Amino acid sequence: MRRLLRRGLALLPILGVLAGGAWALWLRPLAVPVAAEEDEVPLEVYGIGTVEARVRSAVGLEVAGTLTELFADHGDRVPQGAVLARLDTRQQDARVAEAKAAVGQARAARARAEATILKAHSLLDKRRQAAGRRQQLLAKGSVSVEVAEDSAADLRVAEAELAVAQSDLAVAEAAVADSEARLRYESARLDRYTLTAPFDALVIARHKELGAAVNPGEPLFTLIAPDSVWALVHIDEASAGGLAEGLAATVRLRSLPGATFRARVTRIELESDRVTEERKVYLKCEVCPPRVYLAEQVEATIAVGRLPRAVLVPQMAIDGFDGRSGTVWTIEDGRLARRALSFGRRMLDGRLEVTGGLPDGVRPVVAAASGLREGRRADPLGAPP
Numbered sequence: 001m002r003r004l005l006r007r008g009l010a011l012l013p014i015l016g017v018l019a020g021g022a023w024a025l026w027l028r029p030l031a032v033p034v035a036a037e038e039d040e041v042p043l044e045v046y047g048i049g050t051v052e053a054r055v056r057s058a059v060g061l062e063v064a065g066t067l068t069e070l071f072a073d074h075g076d077r078v079p080q081g082a083v084l085a086r087l088d089t090r091q092q093d094a095r096v097a098e099a100k101a102a103v104g105q106a107r108a109a110r111a112r113a114e115a116t117i118l119k120a121h122s123l124l125d126k127r128r129q130a131a132g133r134r135q136q137l138l139a140k141g142s143v144s145v146e147v148a149e150d151s152a153a154d155l156r157v158a159e160a161e162l163a164v165a166q167s168d169l170a171v172a173e174a175a176v177a178d179s180e181a182r183l184r185y186e187s188a189r190l191d192r193y194t195l196t197a198p199f200d201a202l203v204i205a206r207h208k209e210l211g212a213a214v215n216p217g218e219p220l221f222t223l224i225a226p227d228s229v230w231a232l233v234h235i236d237e238a239s240a241g242g243l244a245e246g247l248a249a250t251v252r253l254r255s256l257p258g259a260t261f262r263a264r265v266t267r268i269e270l271e272s273d274r275v276t277e278e279r280k281v282y283l284k285c286e287v288c289p290p291r292v293y294l295a296e297q298v299e300a301t302i303a304v305g306r307l308p309r310a311v312l313v314p315q316m317a318i319d320g321f322d323g324r325s326g327t328v329w330t331i332e333d334g335r336l337a338r339r340a341l342s343f344g345r346r347m348l349d350g351r352l353e354v355t356g357g358l359p360d361g362v363r364p365v366v367a368a369a370s371g372l373r374e375g376r377r378a379d380p381l382g383a384p385p
Contacts, residue, residue: 029377034331034363041307044348049233051296055225060218062192067212074206078197085220087193096190099183106179110172117169120162127158195220202226229292233300234278242304243268249283254297262286312351313364329365329372336376
């Protein structure tokens with residue numbers, strides 16, 4: 001009997017430890033973090049993209065030739081109309097000189113035709129007067145009919161010569177017009193041997209060097225308008241519902257990770273990417289970096305609104321989440337319970353807005369913990385008093 005009593009007494013500490021463990025495991029209130037209501041929760045969407053230029057042009061010449069002069073290089077700012085490059089113009093200069101000479105010859109021929117007309121008019125007036133006098137003399141019988149007829153014939157010849165002179169003048173004027181048109185053409189073609197900036201531009205690249213043979217339309221420079229630089233970011237369609245032109249944004253450059261730049265949404269493409277299911281959004285900076293590099297990666301956060309009051313639950317704390325609803329642990333009347341909730345918007349930190357299924361006074365658990373069991377007493381951590 002004493003032996004059994006001693007064994008029983010020896011087991012008492014063990015049983016006490018086991019009982020204490022059981023109490024700690026099953027009966028002691030479990031402290032779990034819960035979500036509290038938050039005020040003025042910002043709604044933001046996130047996107048990654050690149051620095052681009054809305055106005056970007058690869059400019060070249062319309063004629064073939066050899067580069068003899070270059071007036072701009074990478075990084076230069078050039079005003080509209082500034083000369084960028086010029087080809088060898090010697091052959092075209094000769095064509096222009098030839099066209100000028102042809103204009104001079106045509107104008108001289110026109111002047112000669114005009115003088116011929118004046119001469120034909122004078123001759124016609126003289127023969128008209130002579131024919132009139134002979135007709136008067138013929139009526140008086142002072143000259144023969146033959147003389148009067150010869151005078152009338154001379155008048156008709158003078159009239160024909162005037163008509164020929166007028167035709168020659170028309171031909172000469174057409175020749176002048178043709179030569180002047182050719183001169184304008186050759187002069188315009190000469191202008192094409194010079195490349196000028198089509199707008200106030202920043203030179204991004206120069207593609208040819210002096211002495212290079214250039215083909216028509218081949219790019220010599222790539223230009224952008226400095227004030228047209230913006231960021232193109234791609235936003236997941238699932239987050240793009242609240243996007244609108246004019247919304248404020250924050251942009252970070254990969255080369256300046258510690259700096260942020262204010263921007264605004266200036267354009268939203270009407271067609272999304274069919275493969276990536278993303279929307280293209282363009283942002284124009286309000287406070288811009290001193291220098292930008294095209295195609296540099298950017299990260300953008302766009303503010304699309306605010307929630308006046310919301311309860312937010314991390315997605316990792318939701319079981320069976322299907323994009324709209326799921327089941328979470330909650331504390332109800334001081335004990336753990338399982339409750340199905342519906343969810344709305346997603347925050348950038350991965351938390352989801354609770355939109356339905358949560359009674360007043362019930363708080364959802366936001367992090368998994370060992371010992372979670374329905375009906376177990378629980379103490380909330382992080383909830384307002």
